[in-house]
Amino acid sequence: MRRLEPIDHLILYKDTNYNSFFPSAVKRTDGQFVLGFRQAPDRRRTEEKISHIDPSSRAMLLASADGEVWDAEPAVLYDDYLCGVQDPCLNQLRDGTLFATFFMWKVFEQEDVPEKQSGDKPIFGKWIGRRKDAHSIRSTDGGRTWDTPIPIPVDGAIRGNSVELGDWSILTPLYSPETTRVNIARTEDRGRTWTEHAVIESCDGYTFEEPNLYRTPSGKLVAFIRTRNVSVQPTADKPRSPLYTSESTDGGRTWSRPAARPYYSPSPFHALTLDSGHLLLTYGYRSSPFGIRAVVLDAECERWDEAEESVLRNDGLSLDIGYTSAIQLNNGRVLVTYYYYDESDVCRYIAGTMCRLSSLG
Numbered sequence: 001m002r003r004l005e006p007i008d009h010l011i012l013y014k015d016t017n018y019n020s021f022f023p024s025a026v027k028r029t030d031g032q033f034v035l036g037f038r039q040a041p042d043r044r045r046t047e048e049k050i051s052h053i054d055p056s057s058r059a060m061l062l063a064s065a066d067g068e069v070w071d072a073e074p075a076v077l078y079d080d081y082l083c084g085v086q087d088p089c090l091n092q093l094r095d096g097t098l099f100a101t102f103f104m105w106k107v108f109e110q111e112d113v114p115e116k117q118s119g120d121k122p123i124f125g126k127w128i129g130r131r132k133d134a135h136s137i138r139s140t141d142g143g144r145t146w147d148t149p150i151p152i153p154v155d156g157a158i159r160g161n162s163v164e165l166g167d168w169s170i171l172t173p174l175y176s177p178e179t180t181r182v183n184i185a186r187t188e189d190r191g192r193t194w195t196e197h198a199v200i201e202s203c204d205g206y207t208f209e210e211p212n213l214y215r216t217p218s219g220k221l222v223a224f225i226r227t228r229n230v231s232v233q234p235t236a237d238k239p240r241s242p243l244y245t246s247e248s249t250d251g252g253r254t255w256s257r258p259a260a261r262p263y264y265s266p267s268p269f270h271a272l273t274l275d276s277g278h279l280l281l282t283y284g285y286r287s288s289p290f291g292i293r294a295v296v297l298d299a300e301c302e303r304w305d306e307a308e309e310s311v312l313r314n315d316g317l318s319l320d321i322g323y324t325s326a327i328q329l330n331n332g333r334v335l336v337t338y339y340y341y342d343e344s345d346v347c348r349y350i351a352g353t354m355c356r357l358s359s360l361g
Contacts, residue, residue, distance in 0.1 A: 001303070002278060004294040004310045004334060007354045012070050012337060013062055014349035018042055019050055020060075022159065022323045023337040023350050024100075026092045027067075033327055034143045035062045035070070035337060036077055036088035036100060037350055043124075050320070050348065052086075053121055053129035055107035059088035059100075061143050062350075067329040077146060080104060083132055087159045094164060098143050099191060101172055103134040103157040118178050134158045134174055136191035152194045154185040159268050159323070160212035163221060163252075171197060171252045173211040173223060180207040182225060184252055200246045200255045205229050208244065208258070210268035214279065216300045221248040224269040224281065225258065241266035241286075245301065261304060263295060267322035273299070274328055274357070282312075282336050284322015289314035292324060292338055292353060312336060312353045317343065332357070 013020060018039050025035040040057035044050065058079035064070040078085055083104035091099040105121075106129070113120070113128045121129040134157060135149035152158075156174025163171050170191065174183045186197035202208040206227035214222045225244045243265075244258040263269075267284035274280050279297040284290075291314035295307045324338045333356055340351040 001298070001306045001308065002276065002296045002357050002359050003308050004280065004296060004312065004336075004355045005358050006312045007333070007356055009313060010352040010354060012350045012352045013037070013074060014347065016042065016345055016347045019348040020350050021052065021339045021348055022087050023325050023339065024088060024090045024161075025325045025327045025335070025337050026090045026098070027327050028092060028098070028142055029096045030142070031330055032142070033064045033067045034090060034098065035064070035325075035350070036060065036090045037062070037074075037339075038086060038088065039074070040084070042347060047124050051123050053084065053105045053107065053123055055084045055105070057084035057086060057105075059085045059102055063143065067327055067335050068354075075143075077143070078102065078137060078149060082106065084129075087157070089158060089161055091162050091164070091170075093170075093190075094168075096140070097190065098139040099162065099170065100137050100139075100146075101134060101152070101158045101162065102137070102149075104132040105129045106132050131157055136172070136187070136194075138191055150191050150194070152185050154183050154194065154196045155179065156183050159210040161214075161271070163213040163215045165215070165251055166219065171213060171221070173213050175209045175211060177207060177209065182208050182211045182223060182246075186252070198248075198252055198255060200225070200258065203258055204260070206242075206244065212269055212271050214271040214273075214301070217277065218300060219249075220300065221252050222246075222271070222301050223255070224271055226266065226268045228266060240264070243269055243283075247301075263293075263309065265293070265322070266319065267324075270324045270326060272326045272328065274334070275332065276357070280326055280334065282324035282326045284324060284338060285311075285314070285316075286319035286322060290316030290319055290321055292322065292336060294326075294336065294355075296357070312355065317341065317346075320348070
């Protein structure tokens with residue numbers, strides 16, 4: 001089995017007027033690269049802390065010819081006049097279309113909030129954030145222009161990649177903290193219309209969040225699921241946020257009972273198919289020492305006992321880091337992107353760790 005070794009840590013994009021979070025990077029069919037992320041104003045001038053819900057947040061896009069040098073200034077992927085845009089997730093389809101998903105927050109003054117709902121989030125003790133529908137959006141020119149977003153009428157938010165099946169349909173994973181489960185949506189016309197396709201029920205007392213889908217060479221689907229259980233003190237036998245996986249062999253219609261895996265982090269897991277056929281799993285490590293970690297698995301995700309965890313960095317200042325997204329460059333190296341911050345100004349920025357692949361033993 002192979003493992004990932006860090007070479008250098010990079011700042012891909014930083015603007016101290018904004019906080020930049022939640023990158024999602026893909027390689028285009030022409031060999032170039034794009035990276036989406038959420039950008040929001042730095043409100044520390046008026047507030048004591050940073051919020052991940054903001055009515056002015058928007059989806060941004062960086063481009064790179066080689067994955068090493070990126071645009072100095074991002075372009076707007078999508079900005080909404082009335083809502084904050086959250087978690088843009090990029091996918092490269094076989095026909096060259098860039099396919100992205102995101103969801104939105106509507107922020108109310110406390111006195112203007114409609115009837116209270118279970119998913120409402122307080123913001124700075126002044127406002128209330130309410131999650132809006134998830135959407136899909138497409139670009140046929142490499143990300144220069146995007147069509148009108150289409151609502152996905154399935155309950156939940158999205159942070160995680162979709163999968164394209166052999167019949168050209170697309171499955172997208174959603175999660176709802178209120179129902180604790182994963183909902184799978186399906187489109188057969190490139191995101192013009194959506195239907196509810198399947199459900200992965202949570203288990204073992206965990207809430208399921210921010211799933212990422214992966215399609216193996218055999219056609220099996222694997223869902224990598226972030227979990228949460230805040231009702232118990234974590235132990236070695238029952239960590240608070242272990243990775244759970246669920247599998248489907250019938251195109252996502254039915255799924256196996258989710259199983260716990262020997263990796264944990266209250267941050268989502270990203271899956272990338274390497275040129276070698278192996279699967280690279282990356283994630284933010286949100287326990288001390290905070291940082292970024294990775295595991296190289298076999299292509300069918302069956303030989304977990306052969307994998308070895310790599311520590312890419314462990315100098316994070318708190319758990320507010322991570323949300324990885326990896327790409328393999330044309331020279332064979334791997335760039336793992338994520339959001340990070342340091343002591344100089346605590347501005348959240350898009351960072352990356354350049355890595356090489358090596359063999360064990």
